[in-house]
Amino acid sequence: MDIAPEPQAALADGGAVVALESTIITHGMPWPQNYETAQTVEAEIRAAGAVPATIAVIGGRLQIGLTADRLETLAQARDVAKLSRADMAACMATGGTGATTVASTMIAARLAGIGVFATGGIGGVHRGAETSFDISADLRELAQTPVTVVAAGAKAILDLPKTLEVLETLGVPVMAYGQDEFPAFWSRSSGLPAPLRMDSAADVARAQAMRRALGLPGGQLVANPVPVADEIPAAEIGPIIAAALDEAAAQGIAGKAVTPFLLARIFELTEGRSLTTNIALVRHNARLAAEIALELAALGPMLAK
Numbered sequence: 001m002d003i004a005p006e007p008q009a010a011l012a013d014g015g016a017v018v019a020l021e022s023t024i025i026t027h028g029m030p031w032p033q034n035y036e037t038a039q040t041v042e043a044e045i046r047a048a049g050a051v052p053a054t055i056a057v058i059g060g061r062l063q064i065g066l067t068a069d070r071l072e073t074l075a076q077a078r079d080v081a082k083l084s085r086a087d088m089a090a091c092m093a094t095g096g097t098g099a100t101t102v103a104s105t106m107i108a109a110r111l112a113g114i115g116v117f118a119t120g121g122i123g124g125v126h127r128g129a130e131t132s133f134d135i136s137a138d139l140r141e142l143a144q145t146p147v148t149v150v151a152a153g154a155k156a157i158l159d160l161p162k163t164l165e166v167l168e169t170l171g172v173p174v175m176a177y178g179q180d181e182f183p184a185f186w187s188r189s190s191g192l193p194a195p196l197r198m199d200s201a202a203d204v205a206r207a208q209a210m211r212r213a214l215g216l217p218g219g220q221l222v223a224n225p226v227p228v229a230d231e232i233p234a235a236e237i238g239p240i241i242a243a244a245l246d247e248a249a250a251q252g253i254a255g256k257a258v259t260p261f262l263l264a265r266i267f268e269l270t271e272g273r274s275l276t277t278n279i280a281l282v283r284h285n286a287r288l289a290a291e292i293a294l295e296l297a298a299l300g301p302m303l304a305k
């Protein structure tokens with residue numbers, strides 16, 4: 001594992017660090033917006049007084065923090081592997097390069113001693129999971145790896161009620177931030193009440209510390225609704241998601257390809273509007289994650305990890 005100088009110094013000093021994933025760059029957004037967004041998100045975190053650490057596997061080494069050059073190379077690369085919990089070790093053992101998902105970024109963050117991670121939306125239970133069994137490894141990771149993940153809910157392409165049920169079964173705290181409803185990625189509203197609600201970064205940090213004190217493994221999901229000005233209301237995005245899902249089914253898209261296919265198709269069907277919203281919500285999540293990182297740092301090194 002290589003920790004870049006900036007996060008290395010911050011971690012040694014008990015400072016605030018926010019982990020960032022790289023699958024959102026390689027599989028979640030098109031070039032060049034993916035690179036611009038990755039840089040803007042890092043800038044948001046710095047402006048809030050914390051240090052960003054974008055995570056990826058490059059040439060067999062786990063990188064905690066990427067230089068602008070490496071970030072750009074990754075953003076432009078085609079056919080980069082999407083590494084989840086199952087793929088990470090094999091990729092590293094064979095000297096490979098790949099982008100980390102929510103699950104593998106959490107694993108890397110924990111190894112580096114980073115307690116909080118910002119992304120767009122986590123993976124979850126796909127619609128039709130009762131026959132496909134497609135349930136993201138992100139859910140089980142939240143149950144076992146002690147990192148607080150800030151996301152705009154689970155991606156609305158998923159079956160949100162089933163995703164919440166599985167998170168409950170796994171004992172993962174799901175906290176809507178500043179509202180009672182569980183947000184739905186591009187939309188603020190899902191029609192589903194969130195299991196928990198938090199209204200301050202300090203409470204989120206204390207809850208993570210309290211889990212540790214209680215000897216509970218795992219992290220927490222902070223579901224931060226997209227800002228009002230940037231949302232696509234559920235009534236508008238709903239039919240577009242349905243059309244993209246029909247196409248995925250007709251083309252037999254399965255496994256790891258499902259999420260990237262749907263995101264790319266929804267981008268086309270909304271003529272780019274879904275991407276504008278996605279960028280806005282990731283930036284918003286990065287700002288909240290930075291606040292949480294500062295609160296975790298204030299709780300002291302024993303509790304921050």
Ligand code: PSU
Nearest residue numbers: 023024028101102120121123136256259
């Ligand atoms: N959120 C986004 N865009 C993405 C993803 C999340 O806004 O591309 C990625 C994350 O890396 C997440 C992954 O972990 O999609 C989930 O993939 P799957 O459903 O195959 O587990």
Ligand code: MN
Nearest residue numbers: 134135136255
């Ligand atoms: Mn899957």
